Every structure is written in C-alpha cells, then in structure tokens.
Amino acid sequence: MQSDGCVPCRRIHGSGDPSVHIRKRITYTDRACRPRRCHLLTRTYHYTAPDGRPSTYRDRKRVLWLLSVVFPLMPAFAVWMHYATASEWGLLFPLVFSYGAGPLLDWMLGEDRSNPPELTVPELENDHYYRVLTWLTVPLHVLALLVTAWWVATQDLSLPGWLALALVAGLFSGVAVNTAHEMGHKRERLDQWLSRIALAVPAYGHFTVEHNFGHHKHVATPEDCASARMGESIYRFALREMPGGVLRAWRIERQRLERRGHGPWSLRNTIVQSWLITLFLQGGLLLVFGLSLLPFLLVHNLVAWFQLTSANYVEHYGLLRLKDENGRYERCQPHHSWNSNHVFSNLLLFHLQRHSDHHANPLRRYQSLRHFDDVPRLPTGYFGMFLLAYIPSLWFRVMDRRLLSLPNIAGDLDRVNRQPAVTQAGHREG
Template structure:
C-alpha cells in the first residue's frame, strides 16, 4: 500500500493546524488564513479534478486513530479562538506561544480589529463543521465502538448537535429522500429556512427516537441514561469553559462559532439531498443522494463526498467507500456547493436542470409520480412547467 494513500487524509489535520496559526497570528493574518482555507477548497477542487481511486488499506487502525485525533485538534482550535477574545491569558497560553515562536501573540491579539474577529468566527465555525461534524459523522456510525461513539459525541458537542448521533443514524438513514426526513430539503425550499426547519425537526425526531429507546429498555425519560439530555449538557459545559476563559464575551463568541458550525451541517444536508424523492418502503439506492468525487474535498473530508455509497451502505468505513461516478453529481466540490447553496437564486438556477435530469435519468416510474407532486409544490416555474 502506497503510504500516500494514508497521508492524503492527514491534509485534514494540516488545515486544522494552519487555522490555529492564523488565529494566533491575529489581525489580517486571521482573515488571510480564512481566505487561504477557502482558496484551498475552491481552487483545489476546480483544478485538481476527481479522485476515483479505491485503494485497499492493510492497517485501517491508523485511519481510526486519525479520526480520534480530531478531538484534541478541535479542542486546540476552539481554545485558541476563544483565547483571542479573552481579556487575560488563560493557562498562560499566549506567553507560552510567544516564547516558543518569538512572535508576540499577546500584542497581536490586542491589535486585532473587530472585522478580523468576525473572520475568526467564520474560520472557527468552519473548523467545527469540518473537523468536528464530519469526523463525528463517521465515528457515530460506528455504534459497536464505544470509544468512537464517545469521541464523536464530544465533537458534536462543539456545534450543539449531539442529537445528530441519534437522529442521523436511526432517523435520517431510514427516511432519507422522503417527506418524513427532516434533513431532506423539498424542491423549492430556501436554504436559510431549511437550516431552521431541519434543526427543529431533527431535534424533535431525536427526542422521539431516544424516548422510544428508553421506554423499550424500561428507563426513565428524564435521567442520566437519556443520551439527548447528556449531549446538551456536554455542550453547556463547553459554553461554561469559554465563559471561564474570558467571561460573557468569550462565551458569546463560542456560541456564535458553534451555531455557524451547526448551520454548516444543515447546509450540507440541504445540498446532499435537495429535491430527492423516494417511497420510504423501498431500499435506499445510490441515486437518492447527490455525490461528488472532487479530490481536495474527498481527501480532507474523509470521503464524505462519496455520499451515494454511504447512504446505500451506511456501515462501510469512509476509506472503503466507492466513487460511484454514475451517481447524480453535485454542482462541484463541497465548499463550492455550500457557497452556491447560500445564494438561493443561483442555487435554483443551477439545480433545477439537475433535478429535472434526475427525474428523467434516475427516477423509477413511482418516483416520477412523487417527483411530479414535488414539482407542483415547489413554487419554481421551471419545475412546474415540467408537469
């Protein structure tokens, strides 16, 4: 096995460490760091093409440990970010970093203007989404592994989204591409409405799933065995830790980063399943998810891009997911598609032809009937004209 196949997934950690340096450097360096990360994804995916390789890994434990390392890495990123808005020097972190680097990070922090702190929120939330949620998505599917589950839930706590470990695995994967799935956006929906709707309905779904589990086991709903309540407590502890570092400002800063990280998850849900239809009584097939094989996104997001295979076989580890080049394809790489989704007129202009092509090329006869109903409800003239 070529060692490069292992190393390519460590690009994820390199980007996280780069974010730490950008946050510590302060000022324009933080904003420059954010722009650099965006450029890596946008330009990298545009220039580097697709990755359709399917290597076999002889030492998969290395890739598992690599996933576990996301927790200390994300903790370092968020600690650094919160430190940048703290009045003192928690744990002497600034003094230590200055002595180690020869660069006065304390002075740089004091000189950082408000606009660069906004960039820090965007960068930190992006890291919470990438290093926290994406890794947790992989780990919380490993329901047989208590270590992976624990690490995954703590990663999700950084975005106030430990409910994801319940609803995604036991709800979303069952109802994906149907009207019963909170994460599947119907045709014509605005992404900003979807963020709110999917968050609310996803938490309600997770509550119902956990309630049924506890009833089945004979446990009380309100108690320490309730994984949803424990998860929200984990997030609350992180807010308290931020408050302990820098008071109300630091706590609010962390909340803003966490909410942005959570919003990113829902934007990704939006673009992965937008407009898909399926009879919930039929098996999930690769055609029921939008796929992408862009190289940089695949390497730095643990093959989350190969979403069509993931939904067809949710138990398959990320390194074994197949590219499924014949599956319906997204607009581009993940960050590119996220940005397009955040501009609703552009999104609908680019996705409407794709949705109509899905109806024509991928849908079964039954699904075409469901698609026709979805088009009628969409409010999009081009979809309604297809009737």
C-alpha cells in the same frame, strides 16, 4: 523479511524469480507477496483476483488523509497569522482557503473515481491507521475552540475582526460534526465517545441520534427534515432542518430510553451526555474568561450548526425514494444522494462527499467508500457547492436543471422531492 501485517514469508524453492514469496501460514497459502516493509504510511494489501491471479492494492491517499487531521487547526493558524502580522486580515485566511482556494484546487486537481478492490475491503477496514486518524482529530477540534476563545477574550479586536474569528471558529467546529459523523456510525465504544466529544465542541450533541436513526431512515423523503426539497432555498431549509433535527433526535432517544425503563433525562441519554461535555467545555471557558465570551460562543455554535445544515442541503436536494405497491418507500440506494469525487475537498473531509455509498452502506469506513458511475454528481466539492447554495437564484438555475436531467427522473416531477409551490411545469408558483 516481513510483509505488511508482519506475516513471515519465505522464497519458493526452485523459483527462478528471487522476488517471489509464499506465506508460511496455511491460512494465507492462496496469496502471493513480494518483499516489502511493514510501514505505517505505506502499506500494500494483497488479495487473489477473481481470475486466480495474486494481486495487490495500495491506497495512494493513505498519507494524504492526514490533511483531514490537520484541517481543524485552521482557526489556530488564523490566530497565529494575526499575531505574526499584527493585521486582522490574517484572521480571514481559513475562510479564503476553504471557500476560495478549496474550490479552485478541486477544479485544478479534478476527480478521483478510483475504488479499492472489493476483496481488500475487510483488510482495509481493519487497518487501525485509518481509525487512529479520526481519533487524533477530536482533540484538535477542542484545541481550536480553546485557542480562538482565548484570543477573543484577551485581544482588543475590532468588531469585523471579532466577527471574522467567530465565523472561522464556527466553520471548523462544523467540520467537527463531520469527524463525529464518521465515528458515530461505528459500533466501537471508543468511537462513540469520541464522537460525542467532537459534537460537544459546537453544542450539537443530538446529531448522532438524529442522523443515524432519523435521517438515515427517512432520507430522500418528504418526511425527512434533513433532506432538501426542489425549490426550497437553504435559508428556508435551515428553518425546517435545525429545530426539526433537535426535536426528532430527542423523541427517538426518549422512546429508546422508555423501552428500557429509563427517563429521558437519564445519564444513559447519549444526547444529555454530549450536552454535559458542552457544559463542561463552554461553561469552563465562560468561568475562565467571563460572560463577555458568551456572544462569541453563541455565534460560533450557530455558524457550526449552519455548516452542517449546508452539507445536508446539498447532499439530497430534490432526490426522492419512491413508494412500492404497499405504500412503503424503497430501500435507500446510491442514486438517492448527490456525490462528489473532487479529490481535494474529499481529503479534507474524510471522504464525506462520497455520500452515495455512505447512505447505501452506512457502516463502511471512509477509506473504503466507492465511486459509482450512475449516481447524481455535484459539479464541484462541498465548499464550492455551499457558496452556490448561499445564492438561491444561482443554485436553482444550476441544480434544478441537473436534477431534472437525471436518468431516473427524466423531467418527471412526480419522481422529485419538491416544494408544493413547484408545479408540474417546473415553475414556482408565486
């Protein structure tokens, strides 16, 4: 008989319950286990509860995380839909699924506020199954771009059909940034390199440097170009965030290399490394299919960038870290990020929407991220929030009220990261 982790067990002699087992290994004598199979898709984690009782935990979403792996194949599925139906309407399926069915399923399935027991987190995070899922996702992002570029270059699409496929390809290459985000926070070399490859798909190679060493340092402060201010529309935010992120990332990486005696254009520059992969990937597509593909790649890249901007916009809108008596910002806490427990969209995005725990504990892997009761909560998942953000008047009506009603703010605009045009009365000047 084998237990999860394939640690041999034997029955306790004299026990009246034939299902009771103990570990043979001395290091596990404080744990009890029941007969079970060591299976890739069904694993039970065993731990001793604080009251001394042997307990178990099973990740009910273990198999469902495969949705995050196959989600990037949506653009390729759109190409198949066009081929199978001979109608360009099929190219719109991923957009309808993400922005139509996605919010609807979030509403129907609701939230998942369950957390893994803290005593199981070390074993849960050492389970390679979860890491392998992120690794497998990277080549699928590359494949999606290759398939859509090939289809655009070889088919006589109308302008609306061309634009639809460019939007779909860009949307899901924006999801590649999320995959890179999960791996870019990890110390393992393989995760770091796969993160750069994923970022190369939408030519967003500066992201890991900017996000890890810029955004995480300055998050929820007026100094952070990736934290949206109350009263700031997503379109004004994009004009500040997109160039600001590139410039800040380059400055951070240049300073790092200078401290080590290297120039900014050294191959040790991780931004340059990802840009070179982009040059190989997208430059190779241009060599194969010609310069007529260039507009498609440019629109694809811009849409992917704006997808990340959309996520940044909703994640910290109006939230502010206060300064202490020494003028230093307080440490980032879970209440400095907007959180969403909507189960369907979280399963598509490697738990990105449990953003409160991520910023408070950035090294935690996606399967271990926790729900907190006392953090700002979004009314729906990210795809629904993006739609809301794209209509600023509706966004302000919904989110400003929600922001000001938070217990740690209670209507006090001095506790809000806001545009100067937002007055103490809560009205926008002009």
